[in-house]
Amino acid sequence: QLQLQESGPGLVKPSETLSLTCTVSGTSISSSNYYWGWIRQPPGKGLEWIGNIYYSGSTYYNPSLKSRVTISVDTSKNQFSLKLSSVTAADTAVYYCAGADSRYCCWFDPWGQGTLVTVSS
Amino acid sequence: EIVMTQSPATLSVSPGERATLSCRASQSVSSNLAWYQQKPGQAPRLLIYGASIRATGIPARFSGSGSGTEFTLTISSLQSEDFAVYYCQQYNKWPPLTFGGGTKVEIK
Numbered sequence: 001q002l003q004l005q006e007s008g009p010g011l012v013k014p015s016e017t018l019s020l021t022c023t024v025s026g027t028s029i030s031s032s033n034y035y036w037g038w039i040r041q042p043p044g045k046g047l048e049w050i051g052n053i054y055y056s057g058s059t060y061y062n063p064s065l066k067s068r069v070t071i072s073v074d075t076s077k078n079q080f081s082l083k084l085s086s087v088t089a090a091d092t093a094v095y096y097c098a099g100a101d102s103r104y105c106c107w108f109d110p111w112g113q114g115t116l117v118t119v120s121s
Numbered sequence: 122e123i124v125m126t127q128s129p130a131t132l133s134v135s136p137g138e139r140a141t142l143s144c145r146a147s148q149s150v151s152s153n154l155a156w157y158q159q160k161p162g163q164a165p166r167l168l169i170y171g172a173s174i175r176a177t178g179i180p181a182r183f184s185g186s187g188s189g190t191e192f193t194l195t196i197s198s199l200q201s202e203d204f205a206v207y208y209c210q211q212y213n214k215w216p217p218l219t220f221g222g223g224t225k226v227e228i229k
Contacts, residue, residue: 038220047157047165047208049218062217063122096164106212107155108169109176 002026002034004097004112012091012119018084022112029078030055035100036080037108038071040093044052048093052106053080087119123147123211127221132228134199142224144209153213156185156194159223160205168207169194194210196226204228 008020022036029036033105038050049063053071061069070083084091094114124147134140144154152172159164167176169185172192182197195205209221 013160046222047210047220049216049220051216052218060216064217104170104212106215106218107167107210108157109170109172111166113165114164 002099002110004099004110006095006097006115008115008117010116010118012087012117013121014088014119015086018082018087018091018095018117018119020082020095020097020115020117023082024078024080024099028075029073029080030075033102035102035105036073037098037100037106038082039096039098039108039111040091041096041114042090042093044048046111050082050084050095052100054102059089089119091117092119094108122217123150123214123219124160125209125211125219125221127207127209129224130222131225131227133227135229136201137198138229140196140199140203140226142194142196142207142226144187144194144221146190146192148213148214150211150213152186152188153211154187154192154222155212156183156202157208157210158205159208165208187209199226 003025005023012018035052037052068085073080096114098108098111126145128143154172156169159165167187173185206225
């Protein structure tokens with residue numbers, strides 16, 4: 001059974017870089033069957049797609065965040081990661097990682113439980 | 122960017138009644154549309170993909186329809202566990218993948 005779990009600091013200072021990791025279990029992150037994605041949700045608001053990465057290393061980013069986002073894969077740890085630079089209070093959100101079937105990309109299933117990241121000094 | 126618009130923002134329904142939620146795309150997304158359910162404090166859960174295909178384990182009371190720019194999620198007889206926020210998402214043309222703003226289904 002495919003499962004994902006986010007981890008990382010819950011508090012980041014303004015102008016610094018937010019770094020999160022998603023640990024994948026139940027399949028190899030190198031599988032061609034999945035895209036791996038990050039989605040965020042500000043408190044009380046809707047969902048915003050951040051970006052995806054494919055096993056080949058190909059990345060796809062939301063144009064609204066592209067200049068600040070990097071998504072990468074660590075095959076040795078079966079993890080993928082999100083880095084968001086120059087954060088502001090507007091980046092405060094619950095961050096989810098999720099998998100998407102590569103045959104029908106991209107609807108997301110399953111999702112991690114999410115992790116709240118607060119940007120504050 | 123394809124903009125997804127959901128209506129209504131809030132839907133008040135009595136248990137056992139039917140709920141009909143709408144999702145409109147700013148341009149055609151064919152049948153490349155998914156629906157998710159989100160309960161407070163939980164991650165979204167996939168309900169429907171391909172506009173009308175129920176995901177594994179989703180009860181038959183959930184059904185999706187539509188294509189192009191107009192889509193509907195119907196819950197035939199609301200159960201207590203169905204009161205939640207529902208989001209649609211298009212995956213026809215990306216990046217970016219885009220979500221609707223959500224419809225909250227609340228108890229009447």
